[in-house]
Amino acid sequence: MTAPLSRLTAMARRHPWTAFCGRRLLRLAVSLCAVFTGSFAMIHLIPGDPVRAAxxxxxxxxxxxxRRxxxxxxxxxxxQYRHYLSALAHGDLGASLVTGTPVAELLETRLPATLEIALPAFLATVLVAFPAGLLAAIHTREGRRPRGELVFTAVTATLTGLPDFVLAAGLTAGLAVGLELFPIAGATGAAxxxxxVLALALAPTALLARIVRVEALRVLAEDYVRTARAKRLPSAALYLRHVAPNMLTASLTVAGSLLPAMIAGTVLVEKVFAWPGVGSALAQSVVAQDYPVVQAMVLVLGTTVLVANFLVDLLLGLLDPRSTIREM
Known part of the structure; x- marks a missing residue:
C-alpha cells in the first residue's frame, strides 16, 4: 500500500498541474454525486404524496x-435510485406531473433565458468591482481621503446588505415605474x-469591490511596491504590473464564490420581473407542487454551480501556479 502511494506522490510532484486537475475532478465528482443523491431524496422527504398533490x-x-x-x-x-441514475445517464430528467411535458423540453426553453441575465450580471460584477476596488484603494491608501473612504464603505455596505428582491423592487419602482426608462417586466428586448441584470449584479459588485480594496491596500503596503514607487515608475506600470496581479488571486476566489449566490438569486429576480427563466419555472413548480420539475431544476442549478466553481478553480490554478504546489 505504501509503495503505490509513494509513486503517486512522486508523480504529483513531477506533474503538479496534472495532480491539481485530478484533485479538482475528484472533488467535482464527489460533489455531483451528493447533488444527484440529494435531488433524488428531495422528492421522498417532502411531506405528502406528490402524485396526489398533482x-x-x-x-x-x-x-x-x-400514476405512481x-x-x-x-x-x-x-x-428507484438505480432507475433515476440510469435515466440521468440517458439525459432523461422526467416529466411534469401537472402538464406531462418532459422537463428537458422545459429546460431547453428556460435555461437560455436564465443565462441571458446571469452571465452578464457576473461579467458586470467582475468588470466593475475590480477597477472600483483598486481605485478606491489607491485614493484612500495610508489614511488619505477619509471622507471618500466613508462614502465608499457606506455605499457598498448598503448595497451588500440589501436582498436581491428588495433591489429588484426598488429598481422597478425607480427606473421602470417612476422614470419609465425600462420595461417593468417580461423579456421584450435588450432594454x-x-x-x-442590475438587480443580480449590484450587491455582489459592492461586496467584491470591498474585498478588492482590502486586498489592494495590503499589496500597496508591501515593500516591493514602495520600492517601485521610489523608482518613480509610471502609475499605470506600478498599479497594473505590480499591484493588480498580486491581489488578483484572492479576489478571484471571492468572485468565484459569489457565482452560486448569483445563480440562486435568479429565482427571486426572475419572479419579480416575470422573466421566463429557470428561476421563475422553479418558483411556479414549487407553488404547483410539481415535484419532478422542482427536482430537475434543483439538479441543473446545483450542477451548474459546481461546474462553474470547478472552472474558477482551474482558472485560479493557471493564474497562480504556486497554489498547485502548496496543496502537495
Whole structure:
C-alpha cells in the first residue's frame, strides 16, 4: 500500500498541474454525486404524496395508484435510485406531473433565458468591482481621503446588505415605474435585460469591490511596491504590473464564490420581473407542487454551480501556479 502511494506522490510532484486537475475532478465528482443523491431524496422527504398533490385531493385512488406505478414510485428506494441514475445517464430528467411535458423540453426553453441575465450580471460584477476596488484603494491608501473612504464603505455596505428582491423592487419602482426608462417586466428586448441584470449584479459588485480594496491596500503596503514607487515608475506600470496581479488571486476566489449566490438569486429576480427563466419555472413548480420539475431544476442549478466553481478553480490554478504546489 505504501509503495503505490509513494509513486503517486512522486508523480504529483513531477506533474503538479496534472495532480491539481485530478484533485479538482475528484472533488467535482464527489460533489455531483451528493447533488444527484440529494435531488433524488428531495422528492421522498417532502411531506405528502406528490402524485396526489398533482392530481388533486379528489382523484380516484385507482388513478393515483396507476400514476405512481407509471412513475415507479411504488418500487423500493434502491430500485428507484438505480432507475433515476440510469435515466440521468440517458439525459432523461422526467416529466411534469401537472402538464406531462418532459422537463428537458422545459429546460431547453428556460435555461437560455436564465443565462441571458446571469452571465452578464457576473461579467458586470467582475468588470466593475475590480477597477472600483483598486481605485478606491489607491485614493484612500495610508489614511488619505477619509471622507471618500466613508462614502465608499457606506455605499457598498448598503448595497451588500440589501436582498436581491428588495433591489429588484426598488429598481422597478425607480427606473421602470417612476422614470419609465425600462420595461417593468417580461423579456421584450435588450432594454428588458437591464433591470434584472442590475438587480443580480449590484450587491455582489459592492461586496467584491470591498474585498478588492482590502486586498489592494495590503499589496500597496508591501515593500516591493514602495520600492517601485521610489523608482518613480509610471502609475499605470506600478498599479497594473505590480499591484493588480498580486491581489488578483484572492479576489478571484471571492468572485468565484459569489457565482452560486448569483445563480440562486435568479429565482427571486426572475419572479419579480416575470422573466421566463429557470428561476421563475422553479418558483411556479414549487407553488404547483410539481415535484419532478422542482427536482430537475434543483439538479441543473446545483450542477451548474459546481461546474462553474470547478472552472474558477482551474482558472485560479493557471493564474497562480504556486497554489498547485502548496496543496502537495
Amino acid at each position: 392530481l388533486g385531493i379528489d382523484a380516484a385512488p385507482a388513478l393515483v395508484a396507476a 406505478h407509471q412513475l415507479g414510485l411504488d418500487q423500493p428506494l434502491v430500485a 428588458s435585460l437591464v433591470l434584472p
